[in-house]
Amino acid sequence: MGNSVRVLSTLALKGAVARLAAAYHAASGVRIDADFAPTLALLERLRGGEAPDLVILTREGLDEMIREGRVAPESAADLARSYVGLAVKAGAAHPDIATEAALRATLLGARAVAYSRLGASGILFAQLIERLGIAAAINARAVIIPQGFTAERLVSGEADLAVQQISELKQVDGIEVIGPVPLELQTPAVFSAGRMTRSQSADAADDLLRYLSSPAVAPVLRETGLEP
Numbered sequence: 682m683g684n685s686v687r688v689l690s691t692l693a694l695k696g697a698v699a700r701l702a703a704a705y706h707a708a709s710g711v712r713i714d715a716d717f718a719p720t721l722a723l724l725e726r727l728r729g730g731e732a733p734d735l736v737i738l739t740r741e742g743l744d745e746m747i748r749e750g751r752v753a754p755e756s757a758a759d760l761a762r763s764y765v766g767l768a769v770k771a772g773a774a775h776p777d778i779a780t781e782a783a784l785r786a787t788l789l790g791a792r793a794v795a796y797s798r799l800g801a802s803g804i805l806f807a808q809l810i811e812r813l814g815i816a817a818a819i820n821a822r823a824v825i826i827p828q829g830f831t832a833e834r835l836v837s838g839e840a841d842l843a844v845q846q847i848s849e850l851k852q853v854d855g856i857e858v859i860g861p862v863p864l865e866l867q868t869p870a871v872f873s874a875g876r877m878t879r880s881q882s883a884d885a886a887d888d889l890l891r892y893l894s895s896p897a898v899a900p901v902l903r904e905t906g907l908e909p
Contacts, residue, residue, distance in 0.1 A: 686882055689726065721799045722828055724746070736752065756886075758875070758890055761872050762869045763848050766847040767843065771857050784863060788842070794823050797826055809862065846870065848905050
């Protein structure tokens with residue numbers, strides 16, 4: 682077994698992986714060498730020839746990599762489920778987002794909404810505001826970032842609402858999560874992991890996969906805004 686496993690992971694798991702890495706290294710002697718980006722950006726990097734040992738993507742993204750022969754199908758494991766939520770700057774009032782009507786009014790009343798162009802949350806939100814008939818109004822004053830954490834735009838004052846996976850919102854200090862978009866308006870994202878077929882550390886990657894999909898990591902997943 683090698684002494685490190687190279688991981689490319691979606692941003693939604695950044696908080697969980699960062700918290701688990703030290704414990705895993707202490708228990709196994711293997712270091713997690715992880716890099717994080719939205720799934721769409723990771724797919725581009727993988728197709729461009731980047732060669733990690735293990736990937737954590739949306740389930741749809743992982744299935745694409747399996748179909749292309751890049752991920753070993755027998756290694757695929759669903760790790761966590763995540764919902765898209767909204768956040769405000771710490772100390773700000775929490776507007777009502779409990780119903781479709783309340784969410785629509787809150788979005789229209791915001792000075793600026795920050796959301797991501799890439800990633801499951803950005804795709805869902807773009808579809809949601811179209812469905813609500815408010816896309817033009819929201820986008821006229823939205824802060825749309827190419828990738829990264831939308832809640833950082835709350836801290837900087839550029840926006841007063843941020844939309845992203847709750848697990849991603851919770852990785853930014855100085856903000857407060859209001860709650861999820863009404864569940865009837867969204868489908869939870871499932872994040873899954875798999876070993877790359879060309880991994881040079883296959884045994885170590887498989888051991889890490891078993892750990893990440895084990896009941897032992899469930900408390901950390903929940904604390905970082907994910908559901909095991």
